[in-house]
Amino acid sequence: MGRTARTKxxxxxxxxxxxxxxxxxxxxxxxxxxxxxxxxxxxxxxxxEALVFLRVLLALPGPVFLAFSIQQYFDGIGWRVFVNAIFCACVMLYALSAMSRIPIDALSIVAFSELSFSGIACSDESAFLNAFGASGANASCPAKPHCGYRTYEDLCQAVQYSTMARGLSIDLELIHFFVAISWVVVSLFLLGTGRLRADNGYSHLFSRHMIVGMLLCLVQLMNMIFSCMRLLLIVPRLQSPRQADYFEREDSMEEELPLFCYSSDCIFYHLWGTVCLHALIAIVFNFDFLAKYASQLGQLLADRNPKPNTDEAQQKELLDQAIKKLRSQGWDDDAPSFYFIPAEWVRACGTKSLPRMQTLHKDGHLTKMKIPLASAFREPAFCGGGIMANILFVSHRWEVPAQPDVDGEQLKAIKAYLEAHPEDIKWVWFDYSSMPQGDDRTVMEKAEFQLMLAAIADLYLTANVLILLDGSSASRFWPLMEAWCSMQTVTTDGLRPAKEDERRYTIKCIHTATDKHDGAGLVDKVSTKTSHEMFDHLKKPDVNVTNAKDKEAMLPVIQKTNEHVIEMFRKQREPRPASVQTLAEKIDSWTWVPYGMRE
Structure with a gap:
């Protein structure tokens, strides 16, 4: 139809x-x-086929919303989804009913609508066919008589109706788009961001950027109402038959509804203008969040690229500010947060030694957990069933300043222990892989390191400890301190040496160490010492440490460990108001959040 014969x-x-x-x-x-x-x-x-797929895709939101919302409705939640889905399904069915008389293929509707502006009438078949053959509509048609329609009249009517049919499809897309976006925004307000709270008098909703966002939403609502009204007018026009003289008018192929342009340029600007307006609304509504994240990003960049002339006093001030910020974000000295490696991941680790903490964090292999010390002290690991029963702390010596496990012997020993305890241990703490390391640490990472360091002794006093003992461990600060903590039992009267049935430590000799000489010697050296005796031993100059600042920071902690334990139990015995639960009562088992989430 409309194709001129070609001669050789x-x-x-x-x-x-x-x-x-x-x-x-x-x-x-x-x-x-x-x-x-x-x-x-x-x-x-x-x-x-691509256009047919897109048309089906545009028609899916209604049924999908409907199916999902029915399930949500009968579960007693998601009533907003249910109402929106019913509305979208009804609008979609109403719009599709308009195409029952003269269906127009999606591949041809654009070319048909452009041809409808050429000012030709159906009464002059020859002129129409010439215009049709010279237009893009001819190229978009299948190679069938009358472009696949039964008669010439059906083809001409399809061209005339194409402008309204195209406007109908745009209206349907805009309505579905508006309803879906509105549902997401409302759900985020009510369930996600927590902004709609009565306890603050809904004051946040009256901030400047929220008011601007509401005004933009009002504009978009008016646009959607206009699309609904135009859809209500177009569908009856497409369904109703026309008089014969209607098709003989030369101006009948122009748009029939006011206040809208049906050309490709108009539709392009209208559709993408609506999308851009929705994006602007999302930005305005979340302006406070974006500003906060931009500030955090700027702080992160500043931390990673400090000014070269920053002196030690300024660095200390930045560190103090970072520690205050961490405390304001939820750090609790009575429930410190630590990063742990899943035991299953350690068992399957294919590297020679465990990677650095920053590498594991970047790859998503760390889990951040809060350890309530009240529960840990009340139920140490040997009790079984407590929060510390499934954690393994590894005590080891750093073989070189930059790498604790040069040849992988430590990782082999850890894997062997985990294989021997497949059900007991779920999480592993290894300082090189669980605390920020290296000179490239940010200020926030240094602050977090300091807070963890101050609380580490409490965990060695209550957790399962694997002591990786080599020939020089007996002269190293950290291995001696950690071994001593693992051989003590916390009581209401302070520390005492652990009995055999209270044993939490396991000694694994590596390199040149032997059980008879080094293992037994370590137990004899530290197991029965008091906190003050251990302080005197560790401060000796022949007890070495890689970082001298660690020794300076931890010696006062070791000296006051006994008093600290007594104080922790005293806090648990203090009466509290009935409305306030202790942390141990709130947490039946440990709680965890992925690394990077605010606590």
């Missing part, structure tokens, strides 16, 4: 002779044209 033209050369060559030369151009036609048809079929 034999070209001649400049002398007027027929072109040279035999039958094979004559067949070659025909073969090329044949393959070109096949390729063109294949391309048109792929375009057609």
């Amino acid at each position: 033209v034999h070209r001649v050369n400049e002398t007027g002779d027929k072109p040279e060559g035999g039958k094979d030369d004559a067949k070659e151009p025909r073969r090329q044209r044949f393959y070109a036609k096949i390729a063109l048809k294949g391309l048109q079929m792929r375009r057609h």
Whole structure:
């Protein structure tokens, strides 16, 4: 339909002779044209299938919302989803009913609507077909008579109705888009961001950026109402038959509804203008969050690129500020947070030694847990069933300043222990992999390191401890301190040496160490010492440490460990108001959050 017949033209050369060559030369151009036609048809079929897929995709929100919301409705939640889904489904069915008389293929609707502005009438069939053949509508049609329609009249009516049908599809998309976005925004307000709270008098909703966002939402609501009204007018017009003289008018193919332009440029600006307006609303509503995150990003960049002239006093001030910030974000000295490696991941670790903490954090292999010390002291690991029963703390010596496990012997020993305790241990703490390391630490990482360091002794006093003992561990500060803590039992009267049935430590000799000499010697050296005796021992100059500042920071902690334990139990015995639960009562088992989430 509308395609002009093509005649074969034999070209001649400049002398007027027929072109040279035999039958094979004559067949070659025909073969090329044949393959070109096949390729063109294949391309048109792929375009057609893609557009059909897009149309189906646009029609899916209604049924999907409906199915999901029915399930949510009967569960007693999600009533907003249910109402929105019913609305979208009704609008979609109402819009699809308009195409029952004259269906228009998605591949042709744009070209048809552009042709409808050319000012031709159905009464002049020859003029219409000439205009149709010269337009893009002819190329978009399948290779069938009348472009696949039964008669010429059906084809002409399809061209006339295409402007309204195209506007109908745009309205349907805009309504679905608005309803879906509105549901997401309202759900975030009520369930996600927690902004709609009566306890603050809804004061946040009256901030400047929220008021601007509400005004933009009002504009978009008016736009959606206009689309709804236009859809209500278009559907009856597409469903109703027309008089014969209607199709004889030359201006009948222009748009029939006011206040809207049906051309491709108008539709492009209208559709994408609506999308941009929704994006602007999202930015305005979350302006406070974006400003906060931008500030945090700026602080992070400043931490990673400190000014070269920053002196030690300024660094200390920055560190103090970072510690205050961590405390304001939820750090609790009575329930410190530590990073742990899942035992299953350690068992399957394929590297020579455990990676650095920052690497594990970046790859998502760390879990941040709050350890309530009240529960830990009340039920140390040997009790079984407490919060410390499934944690393994590893005590080891750093073999070189930058790497604790040079040849992988420590990781092998850890894996062997985990294989021997497949059900007991769920989490592993290894300082190199569980605390921020290196000179490239940010200020916030240094602050977190300091807070963890101050609380680490309490965990060695209550958790399962694997002591990786080598030939020089007996002269190292951290291995001696950690071994002493693991051999003590916390009581209401302070510390005392652990009995055999209270044993929480396991000694694994590596490198040149032996159980008879080094293992037994370590137990004899530290197991029965008091906190003051251990302080005197650790402060000796022949007890070495990689970082001298660690020794300075931890010696006062060791000296006052006994008093600290007594104080922790005293806090648990103090009466509290009935409305206030202790931390131990609130937490039946440990709580955890992924690294990076605010506590």
